[in-house]
Amino acid sequence: MSLTQRGEITVYKTKLMLLVLAATVIALPAMSQQHNSNSEVTARIQDKLFHANIFKHGDVRVTFNNGVATLTGAVDSVGVKMDAVRAAREVDDVNQVVDNIRVDTDDTSYRQILQEARRKILTYYAYTIFDWVTLEAKGNVLILNGEVTQPYKKSDIGYYLSHIKGVTGLENDLEVLPVSDYDDELRIEVARAIYNDPYFINYADQANPPIHIIVKNGNVTLEGVVASEEDRTKAAMDAQLAGTFFAFKNDLRVEQM
Secondary structure, eight states: OHHHHHHHHHHHHOOOHHHHHHHHHHHHHHHHHHHHHHHHHHHHHHHHHHHTGGSSSEEEEEEEEEEEEEEEEESOHHHHHHHHHHHTTTSTOOOEEEEEEEEEETTTHHHHHHHHHHHHHHHHHHOOOOEEEEOOOOOEEEEEEEOOOEEEHHHHHHHHTTTTOOOOOEOOOOOOOOOHHHHHHHHHHHHHHHTTSSSGHHHTTSSSSSSOOOOEEEEEEEEEESSSHHHHHHHHHHHHHTOOOOOOEEEOOOOOO
């Protein structure tokens, strides 16, 4: 090989090394920028979780890569789990959330869940004698049935009950009753007939009167629990004399002593 050829090869190798070095120098800032961006988004997600009070109810860990946020860890209710996912989705640059959060039941029994659910319903500010909610628990899954007069009541009750400690799932099958001026008037008439009756003065004075009046399309149903068969019969008589309606059903139950 001549001296000239050797020189050409050396120059070629040098140029090749310089090109590889230049490509590496260009790529390093881009890789560093992507790493920093992932770290920044992770920090923003964690901040969202903090302000959503997630960490008061468990330990949620976050990883973020290429637009995907992955949540792991454990919380104490399905409501908090949903809050965490919702908070992560609100962060800019998050295109997808992978929910691997588990709900820690912490030995919570279905009886404890039902007891707390009943308490929350009775203390809910908008729950009236014109609404009726029944509860069932299948393991740690809470099932709601019944009727409410407004859509927001269904949403509120579902939200509050999903945050009960130990609840791993919620089936909200509450029916929102149709809007009707006639039904509204009928509700008032039946309520006055029952609770203005001196016979029911002890019921009327309670914070949560036990006789509930459900009206749907002119049909009246009494729900709840009363102290005796006489009370059950008297409530039905008062209701039937209150106004004109299409059908009447007495589903009042007598309290078991």
